[in-house]
Amino acid sequence: MKQGLKVFLILAVLTAVEFAVALLVPSAFLLGLMATAKAGLVIYYYMHIYKLVAEEEITDRESYAYKEGTNRVGLWLFLLSDFFLFAGLLISRFNLLGFTRPHLNQTLGFAVTVMLLVSSYFMNRAETRFKEGDLAGFQANAWITLGLGLAFMLGVVAVEWPLAAAEGLTASGSAAGAIFYLMTGMHAFHVLTGLIFLAIVLRNARHGVFAEGKGWPVEAAAVYWHFVDVVWIFFYPALYLIGTLI
Amino acid sequence: MKTFFNLPIMRGLRWQIFGTAAGGLLVAAIRALMGLEAFGPLLFTEPSWVVGALTGAIAFMFGVGALDDWLKMAAGEAVAEEHHDPPGWQKYFSVSYDHKVIGIQYTAASIILIGTGGLLALIFRTELSRAGLDFLSLQWYNTLMSLHGMIMIVSILVGIAGVMNYLVPMLLGARDMAFPRLNAFGFWVVVPASMLLLGSMALGGVDTGWTGYPPLSVRSPIGIQMFFVGVWVAGWSSILGSLNLLVTVLRLRARGMTSFKMPIFVWAAIAASIISLTATQLISLAFQMVVFERALGMPFFNPDLGGNPILFQHLFWFYSHPVVYVFVLPGLGIISELLPVFVRKPLFGYRWIAMSSLGIALVGFVVWAHHMFTSGMNEYLRVPFMYSTLLVAVPTGVKFFSWVATMWQGRIKVETPMLFVLGGIFVFLLGGLTGPPNATVSTDLHLHDTYFIVGHFHDTMFGGYVFPFFAALYYWFPKATGKRLNERLGKWHFWLMTPSVVGFTLLMMRIGLLGMRRRIADYDPALGFDFTHLLITIFGYLVFISVLIFLYNVYITIKRGEPATGNVWGSRSPEWQVPSPMPPHNYSAEMVVVGEPYDYGRPDAPPYVIFEKQESAQ
Numbered sequence: 092m093k094q095g096l097k098v099f100l101i102l103a104v105l106t107a108v109e110f111a112v113a114l115l116v117p118s119a120f121l122l123g124l125m126a127t128a129k130a131g132l133v134i135y136y137y138m139h140i141y142k143l144v145a146e147e148e149i150t151d152r153e154s155y156a157y158k159e160g161t162n163r164v165g166l167w168l169f170l171l172s173d174f175f176l177f178a179g180l181l182i183s184r185f186n187l188l189g190f191t192r193p194h195l196n197q198t199l200g201f202a203v204t205v206m207l208l209v210s211s212y213f214m215n216r217a218e219t220r221f222k223e224g225d226l227a228g229f230q231a232n233a234w235i236t237l238g239l240g241l242a243f244m245l246g247v248v249a250v251e252w253p254l255a256a257a258e259g260l261t262a263s264g265s266a267a268g269a270i271f272y273l274m275t276g277m278h279a280f281h282v283l284t285g286l287i288f289l290a291i292v293l294r295n296a297r298h299g300v301f302a303e304g305k306g307w308p309v310e311a312a313a314v315y316w317h318f319v320d321v322v323w324i325f326f327y328p329a330l331y332l333i334g335t336l337i
Numbered sequence: 338m339k340t341f342f343n344l345p346i347m348r349g350l351r352w353q354i355f356g357t358a359a360g361g362l363l364v365a366a367i368r369a370l371m372g373l374e375a376f377g378p379l380l381f382t383e384p385s386w387v388v389g390a391l392t393g394a395i396a397f398m399f400g401v402g403a404l405d406d407w408l409k410m411a412a413g414e415a416v417a418e419e420h421h422d423p424p425g426w427q428k429y430f431s432v433s434y435d436h437k438v439i440g441i442q443y444t445a446a447s448i449i450l451i452g453t454g455g456l457l458a459l460i461f462r463t464e465l466s467r468a469g470l471d472f473l474s475l476q477w478y479n480t481l482m483s484l485h486g487m488i489m490i491v492s493i494l495v496g497i498a499g500v501m502n503y504l505v506p507m508l509l510g511a512r513d514m515a516f517p518r519l520n521a522f523g524f525w526v527v528v529p530a531s532m533l534l535l536g537s538m539a540l541g542g543v544d545t546g547w548t549g550y551p552p553l554s555v556r557s558p559i560g561i562q563m564f565f566v567g568v569w570v571a572g573w574s575s576i577l578g579s580l581n582l583l584v585t586v587l588r589l590r591a592r593g594m595t596s597f598k599m600p601i602f603v604w605a606a607i608a609a610s611i612i613s614l615t616a617t618q619l620i621s622l623a624f625q626m627v628v629f630e631r632a633l634g635m636p637f638f639n640p641d642l643g644g645n646p647i648l649f650q651h652l653f654w655f656y657s658h659p660v661v662y663v664f665v666l667p668g669l670g671i672i673s674e675l676l677p678v679f680v681r682k683p684l685f686g687y688r689w690i691a692m693s694s695l696g697i698a699l700v701g702f703v704v705w706a707h708h709m710f711t712s713g714m715n716e717y718l719r720v721p722f723m724y725s726t727l728l729v730a731v732p733t734g735v736k737f738f739s740w741v742a743t744m745w746q747g748r749i750k751v752e753t754p755m756l757f758v759l760g761g762i763f764v765f766l767l768g769g770l771t772g773p774p775n776a777t778v779s780t781d782l783h784l785h786d787t788y789f790i791v792g793h794f795h796d797t798m799f800g801g802y803v804f805p806f807f808a809a810l811y812y813w814f815p816k817a818t819g820k821r822l823n824e825r826l827g828k829w830h831f832w833l834m835t836p837s838v839v840g841f842t843l844l845m846m847r848i849g850l851l852g853m854r855r856r857i858a859d860y861d862p863a864l865g866f867d868f869t870h871l872l873i874t875i876f877g878y879l880v881f882i883s884v885l886i887f888l889y890n891v892y893i894t895i896k897r898g899e900p901a902t903g904n905v906w907g908s909r910s911p912e913w914q915v916p917s918p919m920p921p922h923n924y925s926a927e928m929v930v931v932g933e934p935y936d937y938g939r940p941d942a943p944p945y946v947i948f949e950k951q952e953s954a955q
Contacts, residue, residue, distance in 0.1 A: 152589070171614065179655075182652075183622070183652065187644065269629070269636055
């Protein structure tokens with residue numbers, strides 16, 4: 092069995108267990124621990140954080156390989172910066188609501204979470220195929236990722252938002268509503284930028300722009316996509332699972 | 338004149354106006370369709386102005402051409418590695434990828450902004466020179482006072498970026514920054530941001546002080562939205578600029594330049610960049626939340642609906658305290674960099690200085706709540722934050738001891754840059770010594786929101802940033818232009834500025850201790866502060882005049898200064914080993930580090946760097 096699939100199965104089991112834990116023993120500590128474990132798996136196996144420290148001796152600084160390493164450091168620093176934004180949102184959520192949570196549609200929340208997780212798996216598959224030189228396989232998997240990502244975004248913005256508003260959780264009605272829409276909205280915005288980036292990469296790959304091993308944009312799109320997933324790994328329990336209902 | 342209007346920067350500004358109009362009209366149309374009011378008393382409604390501000394800033398970036406290469410890349414077209422700048426002065430008004438051009442663009446923008454911020458201060462200082470409201474309305478006083486704060490902060494961030502951009506690749510022996518296009522983006526985004534900040538004056542002004550605390554900022558005129566969006570846009574420059582700098586240091590150091598052989602300024606730049614890369618996100622978030630609360634009614638800070646105004650202060654100060662270290666760390670780095678050159682002795686305790694910069698940056702992340710001792714936050718937070726704040730004095734003290742030990746028994750050459758270094762050390766010491774009383778809960782409860790804080794803050798900013806910044810300008814001016822600034826005018830500048838700064842800050846502290854509240858437009862004549870306020874105002878004017886002398890110095894030096902293309906100061910630093918001004922891509926041969934950076938006064942010491950001619954670098 093391929094590594095990507097193994098990691099995905101562990102992630103899937105953890106997500107299911109997370110849901111069960113939230114129903115049986117709603118412990119913020121346990122849920123936080125599981126989210127951290129999931130994020131760790133994605134960051135290591137899907138985002139290949141270890142590539143940052145892989146010491147390959149490249150002396151020619153004008154070479155593509157060296158520049159790729161430089162770009163990688165830049166991308167990760169950008170993600171570090173972005174991480175502070177999402178951490179700030181999480182802290183604001185706990186500052187405003189403490190260990191309570193608004194009433195939301197649990198089935199829908201679980202469904203969109205699964206969609207995003209599965210999309211991460213296909214993104215990983217797409218990247219692997221690309222590295223193997225299988226352009227058709229890359230495209231097929233990237234299309235699936237795009238579709239799932241779009242479904243996630245619409246699921247949140249076009250389905251979840253109106254549903255929540257209909258149940259009385261409006262952006263202007265309470266701080267709970269405000270922080271819910273800000274967190275999901277900010278995340279959806281990042282999903283949207285990831286989709287646009289992925290679409291551009293997919294188009295350019297089809298036109299053969301990334302020939303001769305110059306595939307940094309593919310890796311960048313993948314790493315960014317997984318980062319968006321990692322953010323949701325924390326946002327999902329923070330919004331849907333942790334705390335008692337208001 | 339036609340050339341002027343065809344410059345990319347002017348095209349960008351035109352695009353910004355069109356972009357603002359387009360975004361505003363779009364929202365007006367949507368509002369009309371929703372049955373809401375489409376236009377307001379200030380032409381647009383508030384949501385229109387917010388969206389217009391954003392679309393205007395984006396349009397500027399398209400118009401100026403900062404996005405051209407990225408758009409081509411996205412379209413799958415090949416992009417040239419080399420970028421050719423237009424000749425002469427026009428390149429400073431166009432998108433250039435050369436880090437030295439960008440550094441000068443940043444520095445010039447910073448001086449323009451510092452002049453603007455200073456002018457605003459002079460206007461409201463004139464109002465304060467005697468009790469009673471004389472010529473400003475309360476709203477205008479508040480607007481000028483708030484914008485003075487924020488414009489100065491942006492100008493300092495831009496000035497820091499200018500010095501770092503200009504110097505770091507040269508100090509590292511690199512051809513350019515790691516991401517030249519991102520570098521250009523980081524500079525150009527400051528221009529629409531400054532326009533937004535200044536534009537807030539036309540939309541009713543800002544009456545919250547630079548901190549923009551809710552609930553006051555929720556009730557301010559629309560101008561506050563331009564202020565928030567402007568700061569948010571300027572934040573991009575900080576984040577992307579610091580990212581670029583960190584990558585450059587990590588990836589593009591010369592051969593042999595291990596971490597403890599880097600010029601000390603680079604360490605300071607790293608420490609400052611770590612803060613601006615990460616913490617900037619939190620002020621963006623805090624400001625965005627107020628923008629949303631105002632435009633969409635999302636009650637983050639409204640206690641009636643479950644919001645919490647203290648949350649804003651936590652998010653705001655998580656950035657806004659560490660950012661003062663972004664201001665002063667590069668300044669202190671400049672002091673450490675220049676001192677050994679002018680005392681002809683090695684820098685004392687190099688490693689300690691390098692680590693103290695990092696130490697200040699890291700401790701700086703856990704001190705923010707000392708701004709909130711009187712805010713009504715949880716009381717158990719007070720004492721831990723008091724101690725963490727006092728801890729900052731330790732690495733800062735390390736720097737002072739190192740400077741004193743470096744100067745000890747040195748042969749001090751008192752030239753203008755050295756004067757500003759010494760002035761910086763003295764003024765920063767004043768600011769540093771008046772810090773602990775503000776950090777200590779018991780004394781801060783009395784000092785909070787008084788002129789004592791204002792005096793303390795201006796000492797740290799002048800000593801930690803303004804003096805070192807001018808030292809750097811005098812020191813590296815020959816590098817950038819091939820001409821040396823006039824020494825006599827430089828000394829006039831220094832001797833006019835230093836006593837004035839010391840004078841007005843000490844007077845501020847004095848009346849602050851006696852109970853003068855900060856940020857107020859008028860005060861009771863019975864307090865007896867009239868004469869002191871008059872003196873503060875006069876000192877303020879003298880500082881402004883001294884800066885005018887500097888600008889005059891720059892003007893006549895560029896016009897008819899003596900050429901100075903060699904190693905003007907007898908420095909060991911790599912950029913001075915080659916003739917000034919430097920060509921694009923800096924060194925024509927590969928730079929290799931073979932010695933220590935600060936082995937001054939040791940005749941047998943090997944040079945810091947050599948250039949290997951046989952390796953044909955481009």
